[in-house]
Amino acid sequence: MNNNETKIQTFISIFVLILYFNFNANYLFCRDKKDMQVNVLYIMIIGKKILNHDSLPSTNSFAAHLLKHNDPEEGTVIQAGYQTKGRGQGDKKWNSDKNNNLLISIILFPELIRPDEHNLINIFVSLGICDYLDLYFPGSRIKKPNDIYYGKDKMAGILIENSIIDDRIKNSIVGIGLNVNQTNFPADLPNPTSQKIVTGDTYDLDDCLRCLLAALDARYKFVLYGDRFLLEEEYSRRLIQQEP
Template sequence: MTVTEEIRRWMNTEWLGKELIYKESTDSTNTRVKELAAESALHGTVVAAGAQTDGKGRRGRSWVSPPGVNVYLSVLFRPEFPPARAPMLTMVTAYAMAQAIQEAAELPVQIKWPNDLVIHGKKICGILTEMSVTEGRIQYVVTGIGMNTNMTEFPQEIEDMATSLRLISGREIDRARLMGTMLNYLEKAYDRYEQEQNLEWLQDTYNALLVNYGKEVRVLDPGGEYSGAAEGIDGEGRLLVRKKDGGLIRISSGEVSVRGVYGYAE
């Protein structure tokens, strides 16, 4: 049985992953999906890989992508909603991935706004969303997901910040089952978001999973760095931060560090 067939065994989607391509190795699944998008690939096309040679995270950071142990996949969306709605897909995806981890790996997981999943304060999953817009209309959105699945060792520079499902659970995780489960939950979440075009429907559940919630956070803003207490997200996906002077800031993007997560202790 091929890897693609193994993944399909766990899938019950209606449209997501009907075109499913698995590669043993590629430079970046996001890059491959963008190329397919330019060739008129259909909404819901998925590229997954056993290894990435040029995996990327947010802000151009590299993603450690060894062969045969983790999950790397990217999804092509062709939404009808306006470009301003697209960034919330990152949070919709994080919510869906948390559900998938809870089902397929039976592990407690939290979300670090806006695009990471963590367990015990260490990164387990990263999400990168990229968009192409022409004359004010979305041509496509590509959402890439990298999940530390069966890694047992990390480079020294990130070993205090990252972990894997295998290290946490003490057992090897079935990657095909995990990928199929990820796609199942992602389709459900995307369909609901496309219908609602806001996050009010998942706000309470998302906030319950939010590692930032009620914690002191440090915000790296272009206008200056400041600290405050995170009060969850609003219906537009913005992180609410209560500053020490009582003012409430709504953050739509940027770097947010959480005390006790990724080594932030000061």
């Protein structure tokens, strides 16, 4: 390894340590709700700008509209208290009570991720959600292709829509539906659960959003600048093994 390669590797190592430090600072905020003042010592990508809406047809559709008609900055988050046409994977719908859960979409411009590496987006988002849930209870798992489970029950869903041009991902819309305070679900949903069902506690959605975005932001920076192999290994350990 020559001097330039050594310098680059050293820079990356230091940068990754900074990422972990900043995530831990937000982690401590989430652990101790009494201390509501935490200095943010780094520039967030995910969550730097949040657009709040009482209701939208779909946060992913609104994000796509912004990309077509505006010039949103990377990491812009669209949050809705309710979705009238919430979308899941394929033709599935995403059902959620009003103002009880987190319904968000994130706009990304992941230029350092090649189209053939697009699964890294799913990996960092899945791990970020698990990091967030670990703040409240350990043991969340990932079920392919896009679900987060606690035990045998579904806690969250992910919908990622990539726009690929030639050899690059032009933009990515990351939709997340996370069940927080909802306790009653439609009968046709086979196995839903929520943070409140698991713990019995009612959560402040603003606090939950801040903690979730901090976890996602740290994971995104790691996938851009850190060791992606480590992320893939951790993702594999979190996976629910499918029955043959």
